[in-house]
Amino acid sequence: MRPALFGPSAQTRDALLSSACTVVLAGGRGTRLRELTDMRAKPAVPFGGSSRLIDFTLSNCFNSGLRHVRVLAQYQSHTLTRHIARAWTFPSPFQADSVEVFTARESDDGGYRGTADAVHQNAEILRANAPERVVVLAGDHLYKMDYRAMLDEHVRRDADVTVGCVDVPVDRACEFGVVRRDEDGRVRAFCEKPGRAESTAGTPGWTVASMGVYVFRAELLWRELARDAADPQSSHDFGRDLLPALVARCRVFGHGFAGYWRDIGSPGAYWSAHMDLLGSAPRLDLVDPAWPVRGDVAPLAGARWVPDDRGQGGTVEDSLLYGGGVVRGGHVRRSVLYPGFAIGERSMIEESVVLPGVTLGRQVVLRRVIVDEGCVLPDGIRIGIHPGEDRARFTVTAEGITLVTARMLAAGS
Structure with missing residues (x-):
């Protein structure tokens, strides 16, 4: 209001x-x-x-x-x-x-x-x-x-x-x-x-x-x-x-x-x-025509989720998916995906933030992860599952949130 x-x-x-x-x-x-x-x-x-x-x-x-x-x-x-x-x-x-x-x-x-x-x-x-x-x-x-x-x-x-x-x-x-x-x-x-x-x-x-x-x-x-x-x-x-x-x-x-x-x-x-943007009654509601929040006004195609290579569809639960992206048979739960994302077959994203232009390969798993702009995650990578392993490559906060950037991925490749 x-x-x-x-x-x-x-x-x-x-x-x-x-x-x-x-x-x-x-x-x-x-x-x-x-x-x-x-x-x-x-x-x-x-x-x-x-x-x-x-x-x-x-x-x-x-x-x-x-x-x-x-x-x-x-x-x-x-x-x-x-x-x-x-x-x-x-x-x-x-x-x-x-x-x-x-x-x-x-x-x-x-x-x-x-x-x-x-x-x-x-x-x-x-x-x-x-x-x-x-x-x-x-x-x-x-x-x-x-x-x-x-x-x-x-x-x-x-x-x-x-x-x-x-x-x-x-x-x-x-x-x-x-x-x-x-x-x-x-x-x-x-x-x-x-x-x-x-x-x-x-x-x-x-x-x-x-x-x-x-x-x-x-x-x-x-x-x-x-x-x-x-x-x-x-x-x-x-x-x-x-x-x-x-x-x-x-x-x-x-x-x-x-x-x-x-x-x-x-x-x-x-x-x-x-x-805070998620849920049926989000603490911060961005869908408020009486108090609009302006941003980049470049037009984008709608987000899509399509079947994977086996014909199986994906699922999206309590998430925000912005335009210009595609989920191919993956599963997205309580996450925010920014424009230009590409989610590979049978990947799973939970309680994560995926910034613009991110590409995930096949069978990628993310849990409580922030993926910075422009990252390309290879097939099969699992982040947010084993904090000890993540600390060797990425930044892991005291709250257990893992931050991934393109530089970190390049340094560990």
Whole structure:
């Protein structure tokens, strides 16, 4: 269901949105995703068939009516610029003004020193239209959120900064920026990736984390970015430096979000998010015409499953099979297969993620496996059955998920 609209009137809402500048931070490599980001920026990692991680943030922007979006890229920036040029070229169903990508140099004396520095280096361009507020978003999280409600709350509270907040288990607090709010929603403390965190009052085992979604009063942001840039002790990061400093001096509030939100910080989290797409009532439903998630719009033929060489048909159970692929008498259970797959005779795929352009030979077995783009798996290979054997060739996570890339296959051939 589409999130409820905010605001006292459409005119006020439109004025608020048109006066905002939106910045998407997409410069990081995402080293915790291991080999999935060797050849691509983390926000360019595929998710949901024809989409990439960044498409969820960009779709949120345009579904929310934010029309001036600037993407700040650095690591493997060509993978982002190529995708955005293909998927976010207008005119389109989203009648937006623009999506522009600004890239940084990746040399010893250049590049972005941190998330705050990325915005600071582009401040002159971002200030050109004299925005009243700046929306700063991470480009690598999965969620569907109407930013209008957060902007409305930011204005009503006369806030200098508003931080999007979500509840997370205490034992995972070390992965996020942890927020402590008072009963009025004002942020009293912000600690990036603490060693330990306490439960929020009334919710044992849970604490409040930052979503990487911020709204700033524009003039305050430009001033604070300049101050931070001149500080030799700063790491020039929003979570580590800017926000903790602002909490003591400014009106910083937290905006609670109760929907699905996931930080794709590891191969295990990436696999789990794909499993969230499955089932009769998926936790993350991509079939939502009221809140569409845009992706690569290239037309593809429908997926097919056909009999094998013995005339026996295959089976598909609780899975997503995207266009341009074929299953020849194989069996697919609780898996996500991206466009261009080719599954050989009598192969079996269970609880796995097969990225675009993957070919499986005959009698291949995959169980709880992520197969990266363009891999060719030979006849008879079995992955995810014997973790000890898999560790000698592939990456096996603590959760027991096996990651396979073309380089790994070539090295072991």
